[in-house]
Amino acid sequence: MFSVLSKNVIVLAVSLAFQCFVPLPAQEKYWIFFCDKGDRVFDPFTYFDVKAIERRQRLGLPLGEETDLPLKSEYLKVLEKHTGRIYTESRWLNAVTVKASDQQLAIIRELPFVIGTLPVAHAESVSFCSYQAGELSDDKLDLLIRQTGRMGAEIFGEHGVDGRGVRIAVFDGGFPGVDTHPCFDHLRREGRIIKTYDFVKNREDVYKGINHGSMVLSCIAGIYDGTKMGLATGSEFLLARTERRGELYSEEENWLAAVEWADKNGADIINSSLGYTYHRYFPVDMDGRTSLVARAANIAAKKGILVINAMGNDGDKLWEYLGTPADVDSVMSVAGINPETDYHISFSSYGPTADMRRKPNIAAYAEVIAAKKSKLARVQGTSFSTPLVTGFAACVMQMNPGLGNMEVFNLVEHSAHLFPYYDYAHGYGIPQAAYFFKDITGDSRDLFFEFVDDTIFIVIPEEINLNDSNSDNLLFFHLENEKGVLERYSVVNAYQHDVLKFLANGILDDKILRVHFRGTTIIHKF
């Protein structure tokens, strides 16, 4: 009854439908968690790089913990027998990834040493790039200077601080051009790319794949024609490719494998521009505990590594909030600032976490000049705010070699231009090198409260010049409830001296009002 053509149409449709569901009958990737570890014999001096040993000794951490012990080989053999191949091993989580069908998974779950299974999640690179490659025009050169200048590059430069001696691991989708681009000449010449590993292809060559990693690295340590693109031009690097080419999606397992590799090889800082959001999670899962990467990031922090992660680029999208592992307390989460306005850039994801903890921690420009494979480009994304902060943190570590990762974390927060003011769009603001070298506290005469009956006025004195420059006139304020959670926050362009008026009615009882203007923060408790 059907013509040949019609049959072809149906065959095509059925095959398309089938292709949609290819993974259904096939195997999916799972994490398999074990109940205990195997061989207790562990020699940290052969397993760890000397820098990893130094970090542990410096911070007073044990040289070998339960999480450092290898997996039990018998368990691996059994799983290999059932599934054919072990893809990733995680000592920290005491788990492996395998591909298994539903039937195989059912058998694996029954194994006496298996305490749990979990599907492998996918991540999204938290950047998007509006490339404008080519020679640098004056406005691009201006941005290049400001992207580090806003944090005080000149001051670090004057004091010879460039992140020297600090080892930074960069997780990204590939680093093409890092082996040839003139912006990285100094790293190659001085042998400061210590190790590389491609966790997607299981090989050492990372100079392939997407050039996102090259751009990120340039914002940490690149030098263009004598101008610093990032602040840690003296640091040394571990480069890990964790994302697949083209898709901009990566598997969680690569991040987990890379973080253990970074620890083993002595990383002091991890720069990660990946975020895990709606593909596998709901916003309510952004609680710093649910995702595996959150757990791994926590372990990394406990081992003395400062993990710096982008907030994400979903601020103007349906998701709106941060991704994981930016939701972890001990991860420094970086928001994006618009270099033209000096406040939150629209796409930068917002905090707080799902359990209302403070995020982001810090912010930096999210529109920068970065090194592509062979040229420079103007690019956007919190992916690029993150390496700017990483460079800053490396400088702080260099200046304070005895400090632990969380102490550096706190110092970077304290140095930020809004501190002690805080909100869920900017964190504490953009870190400032000047904090470490001179007194930059604001003048309390810049701003004051005036009380008239039940009304509180916030006033900028008449002698303060409110010029036309928007970034100079930015006034930040928030209302914090008794639990320490912000209920509302705003940024106002103040171009009149009488800025705000609050009616002190009962609704505001027990709430704290903080207002920030030009380095000064004033506080009132209702």
Place this chain on the structure above:
Amino acid sequence: MKFSILIISLLISIPLYGQKILLDKDVTKAYQNIKGPNTKSFKQLYFGVGMVAGNTPDLQINNIKSGYFSVGFRQKFKILSFYSAGFEIGYSALHFNIKQAEDKYIPNSELHDKEKLRFHDCNLQIFNRINIGKRGNVIGRFIDIGGYTDYFFSSSHYTKDKIEESASLPRQDVFARVQVVKNSRLDYVRPFGYGVFGRAGINWFAVKVTYRMSDLFEKKYDWSELPRVYVGLELTLPN
């Protein structure tokens, strides 16, 4: 005093007189009104195109040139993590390109250079959706099984012929080279229809197979039915 600039209160909105608000976030509802494809209620717009599959001996159609376009609104309700149900309200334009065979008799035996039957309908569809695999706030992989009913608010029979010049009909008397005839509100078309469909997809893309159970032609004409199977692709607008 000229302090009536910007009044902030949790009870009243923010009147703005002198300052410009650049960013203002109310956090009290954070994480409470999460929207998205994998929430309790989700609306979306869709577009579909497809071909007519199969043929009948009495009324041969050109499958490549026959097909449909559809657009509509879909409302999905999540009932369990793996099961949803929903409905769609849409519009479809369906046309059959009729092959010109010697024994053709539907809707008449005249032969033309081109001949089409066109239908425009509005439709209501209901579906059951089974989702496969763990997912976040995305549509994910799914299979839909559903049924539909439609109302043909417009039907037409369209023919197109080149006008041949002849001695009895010279060009200067015709003033045209092509004759198009369109007969509308066809008596032989049943106004209401119904059928079933299956759909398989990933996120914003799906393949849909529709089977029309009702006849297109009124019974009293005793004509062969037009093909009942339509196969198409559907694209949903991300929101």
